[in-house]
Amino acid sequence: MADFGTPGIYQPEPARIKSITIEGFRSLRSIQNLELPRLSVLIGANGAGKSTLIRFFEMLSWMLKSKNLQEFVLRHGGGDDQFFMGARKTPRIHAELCLETSTGYNDYRFDLAHISAGDTVMVMNEAYRYSAHDIPTKAKWTEIEAVGKESSLLEKKHKTAQTIVNLLRQCSTYQFHDTSINAAMHNRWDVTESFRLRSDGGNLAAVLLDLRKTDGKRYELIVRQIRRVLPAFKDFVLEEEAGKVLLRWVGNQSDKIFGSHLTSDGSLRLFCLLTLLNLPPTRLPDVMLFDEPELGLHPHAITLVAEMFKRLSKRRQILIATQSPYLVDCFELENIIIASANNGETLLRNLPREQYQAWLDDDYQLSDIWLKQVVGGME
Numbered sequence: 001m002a003d004f005g006t007p008g009i010y011q012p013e014p015a016r017i018k019s020i021t022i023e024g025f026r027s028l029r030s031i032q033n034l035e036l037p038r039l040s041v042l043i044g045a046n047g048a049g050k051s052t053l054i055r056f057f058e059m060l061s062w063m064l065k066s067k068n069l070q071e072f073v074l075r076h077g078g079g080d081d082q083f084f085m086g087a088r089k090t091p092r093i094h095a096e097l098c099l100e101t102s103t104g105y106n107d108y109r110f111d112l113a114h115i116s117a118g119d120t121v122m123v124m125n126e127a128y129r130y131s132a133h134d135i136p137t138k139a140k141w142t143e144i145e146a147v148g149k150e151s152s153l154l155e156k157k158h159k160t161a162q163t164i165v166n167l168l169r170q171c172s173t174y175q176f177h178d179t180s181i182n183a184a185m186h187n188r189w190d191v192t193e194s195f196r197l198r199s200d201g202g203n204l205a206a207v208l209l210d211l212r213k214t215d216g217k218r219y220e221l222i223v224r225q226i227r228r229v230l231p232a233f234k235d236f237v238l239e240e241e242a243g244k245v246l247l248r249w250v251g252n253q254s255d256k257i258f259g260s261h262l263t264s265d266g267s268l269r270l271f272c273l274l275t276l277l278n279l280p281p282t283r284l285p286d287v288m289l290f291d292e293p294e295l296g297l298h299p300h301a302i303t304l305v306a307e308m309f310k311r312l313s314k315r316r317q318i319l320i321a322t323q324s325p326y327l328v329d330c331f332e333l334e335n336i337i338i339a340s341a342n343n344g345e346t347l348l349r350n351l352p353r354e355q356y357q358a359w360l361d362d363d364y365q366l367s368d369i370w371l372k373q374v375v376g377g378m379e
Contacts, residue, residue, distance in 0.1 A: 013100075013101075013102050014286070014315055014316065014317070015099060015100065015101045015102075015106075015163065015167050015286065016036070016038055016099070016100055016167075016287075016317045017036050017097060017098070017099055017100075017167070017168075017287065017317060018035070018036065018098045018099065018100040018105070019033050019034060019035050019036060019097070019098045020033075020034050020036065020095070020096070020097050020098075021033055021034070021094070021095065021096040021097075022034075022053075022056060022093075022094075022095050023093065023094040023095070024083055024084045024090040024092060024093040024094060025052070025056055025059075025082060025083075025084065025093050025095070026049075026052045026055065026056075026081070026082060026083075026084060026346075027049040027052050027084065027341070027344060027345060027346040028049065028052055028053065028056065028084070028345075028346050028348075029084045029090070029345045029346075030345075031346075031348050034337070034348050034349070034350065035350050036317070036319070036337075037334055037335055038313045038314075038317050038318070039309060039310060039313035039317075039318050039320075039331070039335050040318070040319045040320070040335060040337055041320050041322060041327070041328065041331050041335045041336050041337065042319065042320065042321040042322070042337045042339055042348075043321075043322055043323065043328055043336060043337070043338060043339065043370060044323075044338060044339030044340055044341075045323070045340075045341070046323070047341060048339040048340055048341045048346060049339050049341060049346025049348075050291075050321035050322075050339045051291055051321060052346055053319075053321070053339075053346075053348065054173055054289045054291055054319070054321055055076070056095075057168075057171040057173070057287065057289055057319070058072070058171065058173055058289075059072050059082075060168045060169075060171055061168065061169055061170070061171040061172065063123070063150070063151050064151055064153065064154060064164075064165050064168050064169040065169040067150040067151065067154065068150075069121065069123065069149065069150050069151065070120055070121075070149055070150070073120055073121055074120075078119040078120075079114050079115060079118075079119045079120045079121045080114060080119055082112070082121065083114060084345070085344065087114035087116075091113065091114065092111050092112065092113050093111060093112040093113075093121075094109070094110075094111050095109065095110055095111075096108070096109040097109070097164075097168070099163065099164055099167055099168075101163065103132060103133060104130055104131055104132040104133050104135075105130070105131045105133075105138075106128070106129075106130050106160050106163045106164050107128060107129050107130075107131070107138075107141075108126075108127070108128050108153070108164045108168070109125070109126070109127050109128075109141070110123055110124070110125060110126045110127075110151070110153075111123075111124050111125040112124075115149075120149065121149070122147060122148065122149055123147070123148060123149065123150060123151050123152070124147045125143075126143075126144040126146075126151065126152055126153055127141040127142060127143045127144060128141070128142055128144075128153065128156075128158070128160050128161050128164055129141045129142060129160065130159075130160040130163075142158070142160075144156070153165055166286075167286050167287065168287075170285035170286040170287055171285070171287040171289060172199060172285040172287070172288055172289065173199055173289040173290075173291060174197075174199050174201075174272075174276060174288065174289065174290050174291075174293070175199065175200065175290070175291045175292075176200065176201045176268070176269045176272040176273065176293075177269075177291075177292070177295055178200060179265040179268045179269065181261065183200070183202075184198070184200050184201070184202025184203075185200070185201050185202050185204050185205075185247055185260055185268060185272070186247070186259075186260050186261055187202065187246075188205075188241075188244040188245065188246045189202065189203045189205055189206040189244060189245055189246075190206065190243060190244055191206050191209060191210070191240055191243055191244065191245050192206075192243075193206050194206040194207050194209065194210035195207075195210075195283055196279075196283055196284070196285075197272065197275060197276045197279065201268075201269075201271075201272035201276075204247055204271060204272055204275060205236075205238055205245045205246055205247035205248075206245055207275060207279075208222070208236055208238055208247075208275060209238040209240065209245050211275075211279075212236075212238060215280075218278055218279075218280075221278055222274050222275055222278050223235055223236070225274050225278075225304060226270065226271065226274060228300075228304065229270060229298060229300055229301040229304060230267060230270070231252070232251045232252055232253060233249060233251060233252070233267075234249070234250050234251055234252045235249065235250060236248065236249045236250075237249055237250050237257050246259070246260075247259070247260040247271075248260070249263070264296075265296045266296035266297055266298065266301075269293075269295065269296050269297065270297060270301055270305075273293060273297075273305050273308075274304075274305070274308070277305065277308040277309070277312055278308070281312075281315045281316060284312075284316055285316070286316060286317065287316070287317045287318075287319070288312075288316055288317070288318050288319070289318075289319045289320075289321075290318070290319070290320045290321070291321050292321060292322055292323065292324075293305065293320060293322070293327075294322055294324040294326065294327045299326045302324060302326045302327050302330070303326070303330060305327075306327055306330030306331065307330070310330075310331070325367030325370070325371065326367075328366050328367045328370060329365045329366055329367045331366070333351050333353050333356060333357075333360070333366065334350075334351075334353065336350075336351050336366065337349070337350060337351075338350075338351060338370075356369060
């Protein structure tokens with residue numbers, strides 16, 4: 001089983017992003033105090049803007065990891081494309097986040113303004129504060145006077161600033177969709193690149209080889225879980241050659257060794273997901289984002305992966321964007337966030353149980369009330 005702490009020893013609740021306000025980022029014109037459970041499942045139709053929320057957290061990670069905000073902007077179409085309907089209509093992006101720890105709330109806010117020269121952005125009006133749980137009023141903001149093309153929060157040594165940076169810089173998106181002939185997972189990988197699984201699963205073979213060497217029980221658990229979904233699967237064939245390893249496996253019915261190029265897309269994605277979700281929490285980022293993880297998976301595999309998401313959310317914060325009714329039905333009403341589109345604007349909202357409990361009492365599943373458009377998210 002995955003390692004989620006030592007039984008009998010009190011462990012404080014891990015830090016999490018409690019709520020967010022976003023104004024003017026791409027299609028997110030005005031999202032006010034959206035609550036983010038430790039396990040958030042974002043559902044909605046194509047084009048509703050689910051991925052936009054994920055891109056926002058990616059931007060935060062680039063901004064606070066190594067002052068790479070401008071690189072993020074360049075890779076994602078330039079500065080003007082980051083503003084709702086363009087910078088002429090929306091001159092400023094505003095964001096405010098509340099991060100909760102075991103003792104209180106660490107808040108962070110900032111603005112982004114467009115710079116026409118070079119089509120880039122400027123960071124301004126940064127501020128942070130800490131408010132203890134046992135104090136009823138919020139603390140005053142500590143303003144950061146600096147204005148520039150990168151965040152100045154990283155330079156602050158205050159504990160609150162460091163807490164915010166350490167959590168938000170670890171927002172990592174996992175998307176194992178690319179299984180094409182040129183996908184990274186088909187390449188030989190240096191065996192030393194094995195501590196964390198890459199966001200595209202490229203170094204899967206190196207991670208599996210490391211687990212087999214250093215944590216045999218965890219490796220065997222991954223193999224058993226794969227067999228539950230793919231009965232023909234026997235084991236991985238991981239052979240180190242000149243410091244590199246290639247992803248291969250063998251089945252139950254013959255000695256033929258299959259390379260990743262002979263493996264179905266769904267099977268490769270399953271290999272990546274089950275390996276990632278079984279890694280020790282110390283080898284995982286604090287905030288994990290998944291964009292349509294169900295793609296290509298059998299319903300039985302979706303159920304297995306959902307249970308692992310729920311287990312891991314006790315130690316890490318997880319945000320999933322999905323269109324799968326099978327996946328939605330694996331979670332509770334409190335986990336769901338509805339995304340819908342209105343005249344180019346993305347609307348995001350939580351689902352209060354008191355409004356929809358009657359449907360659940362009548363034996364409707366979450367996917368039923370979603371697909372019947374009771375909660376929206378189909379437009």
